[in-house]
Amino acid sequence: MSATKHAQQLKQDSQDYLTTALFQLLETHDLHEIKITALVKRAGVSRMAFYRNYESLADLLRAYFEPKVTALFNDVILQVSHEKKAADMAAFFEEFEHALTLAVNRHFEDIIRQIFNENMARYYPKTAVWQQLTPTQQTYWVAFMSDGVYAIWRQWFLDGRQAPIETIHGLVGAFQRATAVALTAGGPSPLELKN
Structure with missing residues (x-):
């Protein structure tokens, strides 16, 4: 796999992990109660991975x-x-x-x-x-x-x-x-x- 494909796969994996984690958190919390720190911890990714992909939780849901x-x-x-x-x-x-x-x-x-x-x-x-x-x-x-x-x-x-x-x-x-x-x-x- 080329470096570009590998980077694209990492980006897609991060997006998938963050989306899954957000919906898990939404099972018990309103959107405005969820913090980026809790999301990235649950997703197993860094804050940087979040901000490389999204500006906000609303941006993630929109995507x-x-x-x-x-x-x-x-x-x-x-x-x-x-x-x-x-x-x-x-x-x-x-x-x-x-x-x-x-x-x-x-x-x-x-x-x-x-x-x-x-x-x-x-x-x-x-x-x-x-x-x-x-x-x-x-x-x-x-x-x-x-x-x-x-x-x-x-x-x-x-x-x-x-x-x-x-x-x-x-x-x-x-x-x-x-x-x-x-x-x-x-x-x-x-x-x-x-x-």
Whole structure:
């Protein structure tokens, strides 16, 4: 193995050890209670190994979740088949069920939500309706839809994934289409909505 490959393997091993150790500590502690010293001790690596890879514990968690969340959005952006999207989403929730539960219970869900929001902002400009919206509408539509879509998936997850994933996927699509129609076709005025 070349020196470069060896260094890359050491770096990957350090990242894996730190990630595993952090999730072990999260079993009994909120994220803000965990200190770098306790993490590196549990992981069996030096503080330098931590700081060579991450700036903070949040950075470590982001590195763990970001590739998988981004992969799910890539399925949508690249318009893979409905069956593949549903299968990938089901696999994601299966693989990350415990980590997502910890995110809620140990107060680091905002990291996942931020990754989700960034991917929503990456997705919407690729949709057909985007060019029909004003810059102000674009900004607030992304914020509105991101929070709403996240809330739907979160509630479904916390409810124990009782409804079929296809049902939730369809619901999200219906909300997105209805919102796009309301923005591009004028929709009812706020006064009409009061009645």
